[in-house]
Amino acid sequence: MYHENKSSEHFMKIEQEVFKDSNDKRPIWLGMNIDRTDHILLQANDIVKAVNGEVDPSTLPFNNRDAYNHITAFLGGLQDEPQAASKHMLQWQNTRSWYDAMGGASNYELNITYSAYDGRTPAMEKYLTALDTLQMKAYHTIIMKSNDIDAEFDKFVSDWKAQGGDEILAEIAQEINK
Structure with a gap:
């Protein structure tokens, strides 16, 4: 259904019409309902x-x-x-x-927290794949092997920050403060 010569607005209008019975008037873009968090x-x-x-x-x-x-x-x-x-x-x-x-x-009042930044910084491009791998390995170690969860988590945080995490956080802070 997607054609690169169509504008996003045009594409959304077409999908809105095609899926009008199933999406109850919520915006659809690229086949996904765009809706409230709650x-x-x-x-x-x-x-x-x-x-x-x-x-x-x-x-x-x-x-x-x-x-x-x-x-x-x-x-x-x-x-x-x-x-x-x-x-x-x-x-x-x-x-x-x-x-x-x-x-x-649904009877409980929820405190929904939205992300302060959802972009992508140069440091993310450089380090995020390795940091995601580091995170998964740390989770695995904590869940499967660790006798000292606090020490293992502290080690993960220290490694994450040293391997590019601090640079990512600094760039995010800079973007937010613009």
Whole structure:
């Protein structure tokens, strides 16, 4: 669907029209929904409210109706069929993930922290691949082998900073302060 002679705005309008029923008017770019950070929790909260009879289920967005239908079928079937979970796995899965887990999480006030900088600095280009490898090795050592987690983590931080991390942090600070 992508053609390099089309502008991004034109491309977004085309995808918005093609996917209008499934994305409920959220912007789509290159096949990805662009949405709020807390969208999944809001979505779960809407599903829980519909299941609990607090909102009309017909007002749910297209992509929430399927979960709602599975959850209500499962909860309704539990009365007559105690072994419903083993017979209706998709309904059980939707109930446990959307209704129980995410629905419960949606009741808590979250402190969402956004990244202060999401660009790429020259030092990142130079060091980040090696630093990512260093990080994965440190995680592996901490999880699988370490008797002294604090010392292992401190060693990782020291190595990370010495192998280019301090330079990356300085460049990020400089970019933020512009």
